[in-house]
Amino acid sequence: xxFQSFRWARAVALLSIVGIVSACGLPQVGPNKREIYAGSVxxxxxxxxxxxxxxxxxxxxxxxxxxxxxxxxxxxVIGSDTIRPGDILGLTIWENVDDGLLAGQGxxxxxxxxxxxxxxxxxxxPYAGRIRASGNSxxxxxxxxxxxxxxxxxxxxxxxRRIAGDGSTVSLIGSVGGQGVYAIERPTRxxxxxxxxxxxxxxxxxxxxxxVIRGGMRSRIWFQDLYDHPELDIALRGGxxxxxxxxxxxxxxxxxxxxxxxxxxESQNLSALxxxxxxxxxxxxxxxxTGIFVFxxxxxxxxxxxxxxxxxxGAQRFAYVLDLTQPxxxxxxxxxxxxxxxxxxxxxxxxxxxxxILSSLTGPAASVNALASLDGN
Numbered sequence: 001x002x003f004q005s006f007r008w009a010r011a012v013a014l015l016s017i018v019g020i021v022s023a024c025g026l027p028q029v030g031p032n033k034r035e036i037y038a039g040s041v042x043x044x045x046x047x048x049x050x051x052x053x054x055x056x057x058x059x060x061x062x063x064x065x066x067x068x069x070x071x072x073x074x075x076x077v078i079g080s081d082t083i084r085p086g087d088i089l090g091l092t093i094w095e096n097v098d099d100g101l102l103a104g105q106g107x108x109x110x111x112x113x114x115x116x117x118x119x120x121x122x123x124x125x126p127y128a129g130r131i132r133a134s135g136n137s138x139x140x141x142x143x144x145x146x147x148x149x150x151x152x153x154x155x156x157x158x159x160x161r162r163i164a165g166d167g168s169t170v171s172l173i174g175s176v177g178g179q180g181v182y183a184i185e186r187p188t189r190x191x192x193x194x195x196x197x198x199x200x201x202x203x204x205x206x207x208x209x210x211x212v213i214r215g216g217m218r219s220r221i222w223f224q225d226l227y228d229h230p231e232l233d234i235a236l237r238g239g240x241x242x243x244x245x246x247x248x249x250x251x252x253x254x255x256x257x258x259x260x261x262x263x264x265x266e267s268q269n270l271s272a273l274x275x276x277x278x279x280x281x282x283x284x285x286x287x288x289x290t291g292i293f294v295f296x297x298x299x300x301x302x303x304x305x306x307x308x309x310x311x312x313x314g315a316q317r318f319a320y321v322l323d324l325t326q327p328x329x330x331x332x333x334x335x336x337x338x339x340x341x342x343x344x345x346x347x348x349x350x351x352x353x354x355x356x357i358l359s360s361l362t363g364p365a366a367s368v369n370a371l372a373s374l375d376g377n
Contacts, residue, residue: 086167
């Protein structure tokens with residue numbers, strides 16, 4: 001009688017376990033394919049679920065466009081001899097008389113060392129008055145001073161030299177070898193040469209971005225583009241602020257992948273295949289290669305192209321599906337472009353859920369059998 005009671009108890013226990021499993025569900029890393037498809041627009045959900053093909057790949061291949069505006073590109077290189085506010089000049093004036101305007105008794109030369117160009121761009125020369133120096137070369141300033149003095153002293157000879165050319169400077173901050181304020185000199189009149197002067201970038205060139213702020217204008221460029229496209233190596237202007245920083249784009253990886261995290265981009269362009277590899281690939285014992293989803297909010301202009309419509313307004317929720325088991329599935333994953341804030345989710349294979357059910361049933365059943373065997377002994 002006792003043995004029969006245990007057999008009855010084991011049957012009741014198994015039925016109870018099945019009921020609990022069916023009522024409460026099993027642990028899983030996230031929604032399965034069926035649950036995701038249940039939220040599609042076709043089933044009165046709010047997300048468009050689209051299988052990735054060559055047409056979809058081309059329509060969604062949108063990457064951030066970085067580059068300088070025409071105002072930056074069309075600005076010519078400043079002449080290295082152009083005087084600017086803050087520069088320091090050295091002046092020497094010879095007079096062709098023994099008792100001149102500027103020279104002392106018995107002298108015919110006067111040296112005016114370290115005459116600084118004021119903030120308005122002017123210098124003052126005795127008997128010549130206030131002279132605009134900013135925007136002129138030392139030779140142009142020499143001619144101006146000569147013309148003003150020759151009315152008062154015969155045949156004046158004037159020499160103008162630039163002692164310090166730090167009146168026009170730029171500031172560099174961020175991921176550069178040496179942050180600071182640097183003068184625009186003959187070798188450093190363009191962006192690339194100024195970055196080299198500051199010690200170059202200290203982060204991976206593939207993810208380095210350079211921002212130039214000039215007055216109310218602001219433009220940003222990839223560091224590598226400076227060398228791939230020489231026309232983007234813009235001329236600098238005094239007061240420019242240059243910021244070098246790491247690319248801030250990132251995607252989120254979830255589900256049956258090697259790692260679940262928010263992952264920064266490691267290159268300018270990132271494909272779905274590269275993104276999966278970046279987090280350790282698919283989990284071989286749980287991942288479903290037919291259910292790789294990319295979730296994103298797609299702008300209306302792209303959404304209309306993908307769906308062949310023209311009535312969508314505003315950002316739309318999209319779930320793109322990649323199936324690596326298709327003949328060209330790997331190529332499509334290689335060509336599909338990942339964008340900033342995307343979420344890559346890999347579903348679990350149906351087999352995984354099946355094994356979880358078996359584990360949930362056989363584990364407690366083994367415990368019941370163990371109790372029964374103890375009773376039999």
